[in-house]
Amino acid sequence: MTTPILFYGVPSGCSFGSIVALEWLGQPYQLSRIEMPELVTSDEYRRINNVGETPTLRTESGEFLSESMSILNHIAARGIDRKLGFAQGTPEFDRLNQMLAFLNTAFFNSYVPLWHALEHGSDGVEKQVLTDFARAKVEKVHADLSAMLGDKPWLLGAHRTLADAYFIGIARWNEYHQVVDRRDYPNLQRLYDKLEADPAVIFAHAIEYQRVAVSAGGFAGEVAFDKVLVELVV
Incomplete structure (x- = not known):
């Protein structure tokens, strides 16, 4: 080993x-x-x-x-x-995988057009189209995730899980791209601030x-x- x-x-x-x-x-x-x-x-x-x-x-x-x-x-x-995780076959395991899947397929992917524009030197109309497309996606996933979180202390409830670890790794991208103002989504701002202090x-x-x-x-x-x-x- x-x-x-x-x-x-x-x-x-x-x-x-x-x-x-x-x-x-x-x-x-x-x-x-x-x-x-x-x-x-x-x-x-x-x-x-x-x-x-x-x-x-x-x-x-x-x-x-x-x-x-x-x-x-x-x-x-x-x-x-x-x-941090749960035994396979339990409801908690299913909820964790559901949240990880959302973070991976929706939250992560909402920023992909912005990374593409940056890494490929997009400019002019192309950059504007990619930015507008990404902004709509980022706004939607923030609204959706904020609703999922509600007033819970962590994404899945009372205890932090690896979904929270994955969230913070992606959420920080907004500090770079400045697509949305996270303060418009107070539930997510609360979670973000707590994780940043971890x-x-x-x-x-x-x-x-x-x-x-x-x-x-x-x-x-x-x-x-x-x-x-x-x-x-x-």
């Missing part, structure tokens, strides 16, 4: 949520920084993720697991005692910006990808 390694993308990768989740789990893990788009699209990185995306997790058994939903469910199964979220921000990062979980250090690469057997 080996210490799990999360290969996380910068800048502003959705892998942020997986870092928060690993911190909440409290078990040993390492991180490996993957610059986007340079390293993530390289032949070297495609040895562990053939679609060239982050995050990827090397599990304790040495297997490689990609896609945020898969990684978060893997972490959730190890964090049932902390109520030690695991503060830690994940520090990791991304390469500041001094104080772990409250099981962080066992950061390793360069080129050093990890020579150990990989895929």
Whole structure:
């Protein structure tokens, strides 16, 4: 068995949520920084993720697991005692997967046109069309998610789960794109503020910006990808 390694993308990768989740789990893990788009699209990185995306997790058994939903469910199964996830077949498990699916397919995707416009240098009419399309989608998902949250302290109720970790990794994109004013959605603003004050979220921000990062979980250090690469057997 080996210490799990999360290969996380910068800048502003959705892998942020997986870092928060690993911190909440409290078990040993390492991180490996993957610059986007340079390293993530390289032949070297495609040895562990053939679609060239982050995050990827090397599990304790040495297997490689990609896609945020898969990684978060893997972490959730190890964090049932902390109520980060739930046993398969329970109503709570179903609700968690329903929320993760919404965050992945609706919340995440509402920002995709904005990332496309930025990464591909869109300008003029094309940029305006993409921005208008994204704004409508972002406004709708904020309204929908705010209604789902209601006055609950966390997305699924009384306890934080990995859905909250995934939420904060995506919600912070609005600080970058400035599409909506989150104060128009007070339920989400309340959750966002609470998560931003969480030690695991503060830690994940520090990791991304390469500041001094104080772990409250099981962080066992950061390793360069080129050093990890020579150990990989895929």
